[in-house]
Amino acid sequence: MSDSSVRALLVGCGGMSGAWLGAAATLDDVEIVGLVDLDADRALARRDEYELSQAQTGTDMVRLLEELRPDVVFDCTVPEAHTHVTTTALEHGCHVLGEKPLADSMANARASLEAARKANRIYAVIQNRRYDPNIRRLRRLLDSDAIGPLTSVDADFYLGAHFGGFRAQMDHVLLLDMAIHTFDAARLISGADPVRVYCREWNSSGSWFAHGANAVAVFEMTDGIVFTYRGSWCAEGMNTTWESDWRIVGERGSVLWDGGEGIHGESVSQSGDFRSEMSPLTIPDSAPDDRIGHHTGLMREFIDRVRHGGEPETVAHDNIKSLAMVFGSIDSASEGREIAIDL
Ligand SMILES: NC(=O)c1ccc[n+]([C@@H]2O[C@H](COP(=O)([O-])OP(=O)(O)OC[C@H]3O[C@@H](n4cnc5c(N)ncnc54)[C@H](O)[C@@H]3O)[C@@H](O)[C@H]2O)c1
Structure with missing residues (x-):
């Protein structure tokens, strides 16, 4: 070009x-x-x-x-x-x-x-929430093997979001319009891809959406990691961030992320007693080569690939794995059974 x-x-x-x-x-x-x-x-x-x-x-x-x-x-x-x-x-x-x-x-x-x-x-x-500096700090921490191989990843998403517009009438509104961000973040955080899902989706009493403002899902991911998701778009009060509240458990420690700047973790310093002795983790800062910058950062990467070749991180043939988590959840909820994710 x-x-x-x-x-x-x-x-x-x-x-x-x-x-x-x-x-x-x-x-x-x-x-x-x-x-x-x-x-x-x-x-x-x-x-x-x-x-x-x-x-x-x-x-x-x-x-x-x-x-x-x-x-x-x-x-x-x-x-x-x-x-x-x-x-x-x-x-x-x-x-x-x-x-x-x-x-x-x-x-x-x-x-x-x-x-x-x-x-x-x-x-x-434009899976822009990947380009948030805090998720990259979290990823950097997990990449450093601070808590050992991951075993489970849990996300809580609770917001009272009064949009109006097309979302008010949309089917599967939480899973289709929002959970894609959280599911995609779960793939980034865990470094794993989905294998199976069991999901329950409902529209709670008092919901101002026509369909599916709440969902709970349990995913089996590759490497034996379990990812759980609890979400609501009609939860008034005590809201999480848009990025969700996260708990990541590894073989030797755990990390909490509030979706903002708050990342805290502990790893085992001595084991042998009923409970292990834990030490707080040092949380890394962003690094210059982190993919950050939200919409601008992702657009920059896309334009660079258009000009010079290669693929951006959120290329569709990879992003479809996050979308498969959405539709696997919808199918599971509709059929009332666990579903193998179709990649
Ligand atoms: N990345 C994020 O964080 C984020 C946040 C909100 C919305 N979104 C996504 O952005 C998209 C748009 O959402 P929005 O809130 O801007 O919706 P919107 O309804 O405000 O705007 C959509 C616009 O597209 C136009 N449109 C629809 N079909 C068209 C067509 N075939 N050709 C030309 N124009 C057409 C509509 O007239 C409307 O002006 C959705 O896919 C939504 O999920 C992403």
Whole structure:
């Protein structure tokens, strides 16, 4: 690819597109050449808000793909539109960075992966919570073998989130729209992939969502690690962070992470008595080569791979393993039995 800027068409100018346009504005080798939305006024509003007077706007993605010939498409549409937007962009020779979740079904996810393979283009998902400095500090601690091989990872996610909008009517709202972040984080933290899941999903009394605002799931992961998840989007009070509250247990110690800067751990300094003697762990800082920076950090990595080759960490053929945890949970909850995760 040449030294000139990467030309980007952003599709879907709703709430999240602001984070994308803000991130793109900080990258001096990305030019937003067009903005698409089914609602023409939303595209115009984003163009004015981000002072993108050079960008064309419209409701017809294919027309703008043909006229502008962008290098990349940023897909910020709703989950049901991700596969159509992605495959259309790939067919027009574009690399795609898309919002999570990768797709609204495993079949659609596989169709997008196949389209990326055929087009020989990158398709990556903005799994931005991986690019949080604190999860990278946690990962660095676990990589140092501070608590030995991991045995279990537990995540609690409790928020009273009054969104309105498309989420209010969405089926499996917690699992499909939010748990993807927590499940993906569990893969990053554990370094393991899912094998089996048993899940119970329900919509508690008083829920302001139409379906599935609560879920509990138990995953068997590779290396014999067990990952448990308890989540609710209609829990008023005593909320966790968006990143969840975590307990990670290894053969020689345990670590707690509050989803923010609070990481605490202990490892065995002497065993032999009823309870082992424990010593507090020293928690590492971020390091310069950590993948951090949220949306901007991930977009930076994607653009670098588009320009120079290689794949970003959140490339879709890896991210589909996190999505499989979502759909495995949904299938388990619907069928009332444990499900083998279909990778
Ligand atoms: N990464 C995160 O932390 C995070 C946070 C919130 C939302 N999201 C994800 O971002 C995506 C968008 O969420 P949002 O809150 O911005 O939704 P939104 O409803 O505010 O915006 C979506 C926009 O896409 C447009 N759109 C829908 N289908 C389209 C199509 N086929 N072509 C062109 N435009 C189309 C809609 O008109 C709307 O303006 C979702 O996938 C959501 O899960 C991610």
